[in-house]
Amino acid sequence: MADPDMTSVAAEPQLRFRDDEPHDEPAVTLDAFLAGQSNATAVRLEAGDDARALIDHLDRIALVEVSFPTFRDGRGYSAASILREAGYHGELRAAGDVLVDQLPLMRRCGFDSFVPEAEIDAATLRRSLDRYDLRYQTAADAAVPVWKRRHG
Amino acid sequence: MYRYDEYDQAIVDARVDEFRDQVARRLSGQLTEDQFKPLRLMNGLYLQLHAYMLRVAVPYGTLDSRQMRMLGHIARTYDRGYGHFTTRQNIQFNWIKLDDTPDILAELATTQMHAIQTSGNCIRNISSDQYAGAAADEVADPRPWAELIRQWSTFHPEFSYLPRKFKIAVIAADEDRAAMRLHDIGIQLVRQDGVLGARIFVGGGMGRTPMIASLIRDFVTADDLMSYLEAALRVYNRYGRRDNIYKARIKILLHEIGADEYRRQVEEEFSLVKQLGIDPPAAELARITAFFAPPAFDADAPDTVDRSDPDFAVWLDQNVAAHKQPGYAIVNISLKPIGGIPGDASADQIDLMADLAERYGFDELRVTHAQNIVLPHVRKADLHAIWQALSGAGLAEANLDLISDIIACPGLDYCALANARSIPVAQKIQARFADRGRQRELGELKLKISGCINACGHHHAGHIGILGVDRKGTENYQLLLGGSGAEDVSLGKITGPGFDEDGVVDAIERVTDRYLAERVEGERFLDTYRRVGFAPFKEAIYG
């Protein structure tokens, strides 16, 4: 029987936008991580979990997996933004009901790997990611906002 | 008004391409309806009672004659010859084919228009004061701030899957012509020690649980505005309820945790977000503001109007408002002809209004939340010619803010969510009160009708409101009294048991008769209601 804290088996992400080696340690729940019961370096956040609880521990985390129970639940976008704003550089994975049309927004919030429940068509994804070169806002990605292009 | 640069245009063009791709995937079966629905909604495409409906954004209600003509062209080419102006200052087309929508969006994009975020659980079109830039009582033109927010909110990566829709209004006068405090966020520009800034109200809204927004921040300067809004939205995105669609608006979050706790959380978030450098420089607001510079008014324009034509004089008194510039006036074009469909305009009428704006009005039009059209800057010397042109097109009804100037949602004649029809009730009320002298005797009386509890017809904010419900399969209408969407904001109170269509018209007449019996000199209906209270009216209605 699986350890109840082991909420996911670290499958090879379908979509990964990082150059480092994939992290293959199973992710533990936020509660388990904070209880210090393990030396885990991979944490899974459920949609309602407070990402800020991880902020004091970011230097020993290599993977944060954020759950999307349905594609309509947008809390994970804030979780990702908060972690990147706090300086987290490890892998940030969106897992669950993740749709191709959402990937560009998720990339902007700092997600760099994805484990969607349903397979994503590669050609559609390519078009989706390449479509917008201009962005109005600053976010966790490297995009230069339009206002900065206008004013230098 | 604002003009796109190459960046704005590229973003809207990319959106057309994206939606073309999404429609193709839906039609080929790569997307299920469940997956496609939020995508089409975020581009304003609904499936309504008879067909698809496309809602096109009119940012802060401002458009030029070329854009207006494009709306007429869409109505004529892709729809059935008309459009419906909405309480969110947008326009809806009722008979759209899914296959046509990518081409429609491509055509709209050629005139710097789009349907971005006109639906969906995201930040919707920013609404504003239809008299912006023309009213004497504003501290500044609110639209540059609205445009700044439009750009920030467009495809905001963090706030595209909010718990529920999110509506923002920006005004800059003490008189509230935009129902600002009935928005998720209402912004009022004010000056403090000479500095322009924003008062931020949060948590207003109508729907099934109407609430008036609370003042959350006294003053936010332009330098901090985006950071502050980002913080306000982030708290909502993280903690707004997602377990119950009817409790998912930000007003419920504020209600549950309290305005003070919400304010505390936003301030805490703001202190973090402010470090991120997300606020555009002052030069960006200055760039946008330059687009809204006053037009080249003629300082010598005559300030008098020949009132010898009595019909024209009535229209002048009712539909023309004072302009800040001597010699100029603000024209309200009523889309509420007696017996018509509130907010509807034919393609020919749309074209005519565009022509008038081009010829007489510095090429500018506004859509109002009361579903009328405004020509904000016209010479007084041209008013008679404008009135004549409008009269010839059925657009000169002199009823602004009178009982026949009814806000009505499309109701069960068009809307898949409605429980009862709104438009026939509006038409019967207009017929009952058709006499112009009678309407004017009643004075300002804002009557608002919604065909369901979602309150698109703003019934909570009507001096007299009507809510259509389904009572065992038949249409039934509840009456509300005492609401206001203006600076004296209040929520209407339900009078008691509902009525059938004719019954509600009779009940309204009993209410207005009582008002005439009770009022003292100078009182509007709402003033009398507030002074004498609910009881006399209840007695008049139910005996």
Place this chain on the structure above:
Amino acid sequence: MKILTGNDLGSGDVIWWTGSTWSRHVEDAADVATDGEAIARAEEGVRRVVGAYVIDAAPTAEGPRPAHIKDRIRALGPTVRPDLTLKPADPNAGSWVI
């Protein structure tokens, strides 16, 4: 009787299941008995309809009449624009709705 309705995926037109195909006219609607949900799923799967649902209707000499006013308005068109309904020439068409 139970009848099945929805909208044509591409055009958005209101359509009614005839037993073998879709029609724009409610008069053509067939009684689907208890098969409505299955037909709806199958037809949505092949993208001939969107938003399909089963409703109650009363059989009449002129064909099925939906039980709820909402579906009668769907069947005819907006009551406030007779010119845009399926029966623009029939001045009494609206009374069928109410």
